[in-house]
Amino acid sequence: MTGHWLLKRSQVSPERTWTDVGVALAWLTKLYQENPPFEREGGRRAYCSLEDKLEYASDVLPRGVDVTWVHYTPSKNLFALSVVCCPNRFHPDVPCPLPPA
Numbered sequence: 899m900t901g902h903w904l905l906k907r908s909q910v911s912p913e914r915t916w917t918d919v920g921v922a923l924a925w926l927t928k929l930y931q932e933n934p935p936f937e938r939e940g941g942r943r944a945y946c947s948l949e950d951k952l953e954y955a956s957d958v959l960p961r962g963v964d965v966t967w968v969h970y971t972p973s974k975n976l977f978a979l980s981v982v983c984c985p986n987r988f989h990p991d992v993p994c995p996l997p998p999a
Contacts, residue, residue: 899988899989900964900966900980900982901964901982901983901986901988901989901992902989902992903980903982904982904984904986904989904992904993904994904995905992905995906995907995909995910995910996911996912996915996919955919956919959919960922955922959922981923952923955923956923959925981926951926952926955926965926967926979926981927948927952929979930948930951930967930979931948933971933975933977934971934972935969935970935971935977936969936970936971936972936974937972944969944970945969951967955981959981959983961987962983962985962986962987963983963987963988964980964981964982964983964986964988965980965981966978966979966980966981967979967980
């Protein structure tokens with residue numbers, strides 16, 4: 899459960915803690931573009947588009963719902979990103995490890 903990442907205090911850093919959804923979306927976009935998903939033969943996509951991912955993330959993140967993107971890269975490496983909300987809609991009793999200032 900992604901909300902349990904909030905319990906990993908050693909994973910907390912101010913550079914990866916945002917109060918602005920737009921900044922989180924920019925971070926997701928940057929890393930996605932640096933590690934694009936592989937495409938099937940003939941150029942067909944194996945995953946939904948970046949635009950679809952961003953639309954979904956911009957809808958749910960403000961409501962405290964975590965977002966995870968996972969895909970294989972052209973080199974067959976597994977790429978995974980998560981933005982975990984705090985307070986977390988599904989884990990309201992888990993405190994924020996680095997509350998906004």
